[in-house]
Amino acid sequence: MKKIEINALNFYYNDTKAVNNVSIDVDKNTVLALIGPSGCGKSTFLRCINRMNDIIPGTRVEGDIMIDGESIYQNKYDVTSLRRKVGMVFQKSNPFPKTIYENIAYGLRINGITDKYEIEKKVESSLKATALWEEVKDRLHQSAIGFSGGQQQRLCIARTIAIQPDVILMDEPASALDPISTQKIEELIHELKNEYTIIIVTHNMQQAARVSDYTAFFYMGDLIELNKTEKIFTKPDLEMTEKYITGKFG
Amino acid sequence: MITHLEGEIEGIKKKIFTMTDGAIEAISNAIESLKTMDVKLAAKVIQNDTRIDKLEIQIDDDCVRTLVTQQPAASDLRLILSFIKINNDLERIADIASNIAKETIRLEGRPQIHPESDIPGMATTCINMIKTAFEAMTTKDVSMAAEIISIDREVDELNIQVYRELFTLMADNPQVMPQALGLIMVAKSLERIGDHAKNIAERVIYYIEGVDIRHEKS
Numbered sequence: 001m002k003k004i005e006i007n008a009l010n011f012y013y014n015d016t017k018a019v020n021n022v023s024i025d026v027d028k029n030t031v032l033a034l035i036g037p038s039g040c041g042k043s044t045f046l047r048c049i050n051r052m053n054d055i056i057p058g059t060r061v062e063g064d065i066m067i068d069g070e071s072i073y074q075n076k077y078d079v080t081s082l083r084r085k086v087g088m089v090f091q092k093s094n095p096f097p098k099t100i101y102e103n104i105a106y107g108l109r110i111n112g113i114t115d116k117y118e119i120e121k122k123v124e125s126s127l128k129a130t131a132l133w134e135e136v137k138d139r140l141h142q143s144a145i146g147f148s149g150g151q152q153q154r155l156c157i158a159r160t161i162a163i164q165p166d167v168i169l170m171d172e173p174a175s176a177l178d179p180i181s182t183q184k185i186e187e188l189i190h191e192l193k194n195e196y197t198i199i200i201v202t203h204n205m206q207q208a209a210r211v212s213d214y215t216a217f218f219y220m221g222d223l224i225e226l227n228k229t230e231k232i233f234t235k236p237d238l239e240m241t242e243k244y245i246t247g248k249f250g
Numbered sequence: 251m252i253t254h255l256e257g258e259i260e261g262i263k264k265k266i267f268t269m270t271d272g273a274i275e276a277i278s279n280a281i282e283s284l285k286t287m288d289v290k291l292a293a294k295v296i297q298n299d300t301r302i303d304k305l306e307i308q309i310d311d312d313c314v315r316t317l318v319t320q321q322p323a324a325s326d327l328r329l330i331l332s333f334i335k336i337n338n339d340l341e342r343i344a345d346i347a348s349n350i351a352k353e354t355i356r357l358e359g360r361p362q363i364h365p366e367s368d369i370p371g372m373a374t375t376c377i378n379m380i381k382t383a384f385e386a387m388t389t390k391d392v393s394m395a396a397e398i399i400s401i402d403r404e405v406d407e408l409n410i411q412v413y414r415e416l417f418t419l420m421a422d423n424p425q426v427m428p429q430a431l432g433l434i435m436v437a438k439s440l441e442r443i444g445d446h447a448k449n450i451a452e453r454v455i456y457y458i459e460g461v462d463i464r465h466e467k468s
Contacts, residue, residue: 206321233323235460245323247253 003028003197004049004167009063011044011053018044020221021063026214031189031198033208033229036218037249042201045218046169049199050086051079067167084111087160091172093152095144095159100127100136103144103155104162111163126158130188150181157188161196168192170200174207186211205245209233217241255320262312262333265305266340270384272302273340274377276347277443281373283354284436287362295351299344306341310334328460332387332453339446339453343380346439346446353432363429364419368408372440375405379447387454395458398451405444412437 004026011019019041026032034042047053049065051072065072072082096103104123113119123140127133132154144155153173160168170189174182189198189211202208208215208229215232217224217240225232225241236242243249252260276295283292313334316322322330379398386395416430416437452464 205323209323234327236324242324246326247255 001028002026003067004199005066005069006049007064007066009045009048009061009065011041011048011062012060013044013056014058018221019048022218022223023063024216024223024226026197026199028197029193029195030214031193031200031212033212033215034199034201034218035203035205035208035215036224036244038203039220040218041221042216042218043171046171046199046201049167049169050083050088052088054079084163085165086167086169087163087165088169089153089157089160089171089173091175093149093156093176095147095152095155097143097145099141100144100147100155101140104159107159107163122162126162129161129191130154130158131184132158148181150177150184153177153181153185154188157185157192161192165196167197167199170198172201172203175203182207205233217244219244255316255322255326258312258316258320259322259326259329262309262316262330265309265312266333266336267384269302269305269309269337269340270380272298272305273343273347274380276302276344277350277373277377277440280347280350280354281370281436283351284357285365285370287354287358289355289358292351292354296348299348302341302344306337309337313337325457325460328457332457335453336450339449343443343446346443350436350439353436357429357432360429363426364416364433367415367433367437368412369433369437369440372405372408372412372437372444375401375408376440376443376447379405379444380450383447383450383454386451387457390458392455392458395451395454399448402444402448405441409437409441 002025004024006022006024006026009019009022010017022045024032034046036042044053048061049067049072053059053061061073067082067085071077096106098106101123104126105119108119108122113122124133124137127136132151135151144152147155157168157173174185177185186207189200192198193213200208200211212229214226215229216226217232217236219240225236225238227237227241231237232241233245236245276298279291279295282288283295313330316330317327320326379401382394383398386392386398413434416434420427420430449464452462456462
């Protein structure tokens, strides 16, 4: 079942075209990995899916993105509700300078949840879903700033899923983490897939192979190949993809 | 500039080719020892098998190391996976050649029978199959590799023919039974070498095209 339909998407930074006529359908409860060299447009493409690029002056979008059959670029579309529906996790973990509890409760409150019991329940379930609960349940009211990088990133994921989005976008979520924290994030992606649709940008080819169902290879703004991950990493259809993933590019 | 992975693959390829030369030499010498009843040559085949066994372990270690440290993908991954399987086929070929050489030693002193049999021809065909498989790998020629699979059927038919001829000989003259049974075993061994050569050709096709054609009914 299609969750996201991206049709002939073009994206411009002033006169520079960063994404060129890209069309991709993403099925519900799947993980799509976006790979490609730096500057190929994969992060720009990712940010189009929750309209994060809107805040950058001089940018322009052509084409359309539909989530659950509804165009997110239509006039008067409520961008706030889009961001609620499409959560995002960034390369650098960015917890609020607040307590662990508040990091998650804050998003719930600004989304209109005021019932203390409900907030507590959601804080607990989010921390459990990200395998943080056992590590932090006795210090929920301590600052999150003292966390390790891996814990901070998992807290950010907990914060994202607390408001129950449908889609999670991840922009190199484990690139600054040690192997153990990376493994935890990757395990988490496998778990989260049952509930959410995930799109992840990664420079780590093995990570793309480990966590995703489908992989899209971008180069200079073009979508070169979209295929099942197993196919991309064993027998890609295109020579250009083969050259990129075997390190024989350029 | 050659990458580290390319260097590793080249190193393994060289060892695979050394192993191939060793396996081919083993078949050739084993059959020559049988034709000429040269037990010294037979003993040499058996002795050299240890060298091939050691090389098999080295190649496996190299492949595992490359998989772990270089994490190859696509054609590089398929090539290393093919190396692992081809390595095993070559080791088995050398083992079978060694068994043929043991048959020479077992038959020493007995009068030779059926010198006009197709056994030497079977051996030559098997050797050519192995050589062609590696040429197909080097030139990435799928049709050349596919041809080997049809040649294997010819080797299978020759084995049946040799069996019939030797069975008739035994029926006519039971005294030649030890030699005839020995030669039946040799023909069967060559038929198995043909199967391994076919396996190698299938791994070559997998490497080139990413398609696994094993167990496909023709």
